[in-house]
Amino acid sequence: MLENLEVLPPDPILGLIAAFAQDDNPEKIDLGVGVYQDDSGRTPVMQAVLDAEARLLETEGSKSYLPPAGTAAFNTGVQQLLLGDDCSNRYGGRLASIQTPGGCGALRIGAEVIQRSSAGNRVWVSDPTWANHLPLLGGAGLTFETYPYYDLAGHRLDFDGMMACLQQAQAGDVVLLHGCCHNPSGADLSLEQWRAVTDLALQKAFTPFVDVAYQGLGAGLEEDAAGWRWMAERVPEMFIASSCSKNFGLYRERTGALVLLAETEQAAAAGKSQALNAARQIYSMPPSHGALAAGLILQEPALRDAWQSELEQMRNRIVQMREALVEQLGDDFAFIRDEFGMFSFLGIAPEQVTHLREKFGIYMVDSTRINLAGLNSDNLEYFVAAMRSL
CATH class of the missing domain: 3.40.640.10 (Type I PLP-dependent aspartate aminotransferase-like (Major domain))
Known part of the structure; x- marks a missing residue:
């Protein structure tokens, strides 16, 4: 029975996770996976959840x-x-x-x-x-x-x-x-x-x-x-x-x-x-x-008050990343400031997505959707420099 089945391609986002894990670039950035990350690049358990x-x-x-x-x-x-x-x-x-x-x-x-x-x-x-x-x-x-x-x-x-x-x-x-x-x-x-x-x-x-x-x-x-x-x-x-x-x-x-x-x-x-x-x-x-x-x-x-405070800190960090990215990339990307949540489209060409991945170790889905929470104070400058090189 099973020999009659064909092997399906991996989910595009899950495939990115695997490729990112295998990349040995010490400055690599994962902007593809849809999880919140703090400024140290971690996805921590919220303190209210731990309590x-x-x-x-x-x-x-x-x-x-x-x-x-x-x-x-x-x-x-x-x-x-x-x-x-x-x-x-x-x-x-x-x-x-x-x-x-x-x-x-x-x-x-x-x-x-x-x-x-x-x-x-x-x-x-x-x-x-x-x-x-x-x-x-x-x-x-x-x-x-x-x-x-x-x-x-x-x-x-x-x-x-x-x-x-x-x-x-x-x-x-x-x-x-x-x-x-x-x-x-x-x-x-x-x-x-x-x-x-x-x-x-x-x-x-x-x-x-x-x-x-x-x-x-x-x-x-x-x-x-x-x-x-x-x-x-x-x-x-x-x-x-x-x-x-x-x-x-x-x-x-x-x-x-x-x-x-x-x-x-x-x-x-x-x-x-x-x-x-x-x-x-x-x-x-x-x-x-x-x-x-x-x-x-x-x-x-x-517990609810503590959770809401943590959640607001997470939200504010994403807003700050949007502001910082627009400030450094300029008015051509001003639309990012006006959007909400973790995601935005960069709107760059497919070959540029490939270039960012292969040369800089910057991973995003082919649609150019990026997770703003993947940016932080340590990697923002590297990401902006890579974008300016396009």
Whole structure:
């Protein structure tokens, strides 16, 4: 059986990780992998997470299975983080959530629920979008349309093109939106633009599916949430995929949640039951450790304050790297200052990407997306010199 299969090429980003590890250039820089790094180039465990884990070590008495929906405290905390502390009062039984193995699990289970719905299975995704969106959603049987989002030549959000294209969306379609810190472009919708997309969703009767992977790393925890909260208060139905990989640093713990907002309590209960059934068929129940730690942080005021302070320091470091890079590269790269989160496109030619990798040991994906958190006070000057040599 296995001899009938062909060997698939490695994932482009994972392939970069392997190539970077084998490079013996002492000044090499990894701008490809999508993880936060501090100014020393480390991806540390957040202190709030360490403190929460210490408490869990003292109190955890069992490693028995979690319920299929996961940890209740975590689910409640994520709902409040996404939709505000009063979301239970505002939405009541219209709101449902399940813990998932990371944001990937949330996207896939959301796609499974959509596929089971009689409303249809067409989803609109931004061009460009995160590379794994298509296989995650497509693996559930969804079909795709794309809408313009980022003008690479003009280094700007193509909002007019996006809105014109989404005029073609139909009732029952799903539109995938990046909640904040758009990956790969860093170009985010303003609150005014979120309002316009909300109006269009109501007009066309499509369902928004918001992927929230970077809350707190854009303009701030509350600021980042303003757009999708506005939308949630007005649309009858909405899916949200939430990840704790970036803002809690829980990458390998696979900690996420799928939040469903339905038009009625009955619809929310049905959606949750379908999500749980899909989860049972794919992974049965989610891992516990990361969700227990994140849930404790979100529910305990002192831990939450400490976590928010750390997260704000991370956000500020990325902003400082954007400012420093623009200051040294000049006005041709001023657009980087106006973008949000870890990623931006450099917009250089493919052969220049290859040149940076082969001559300088500077690694980025072929699209020219770079992770600003891969830059620091020790390697920024080297990176700028390499860019100036192009």
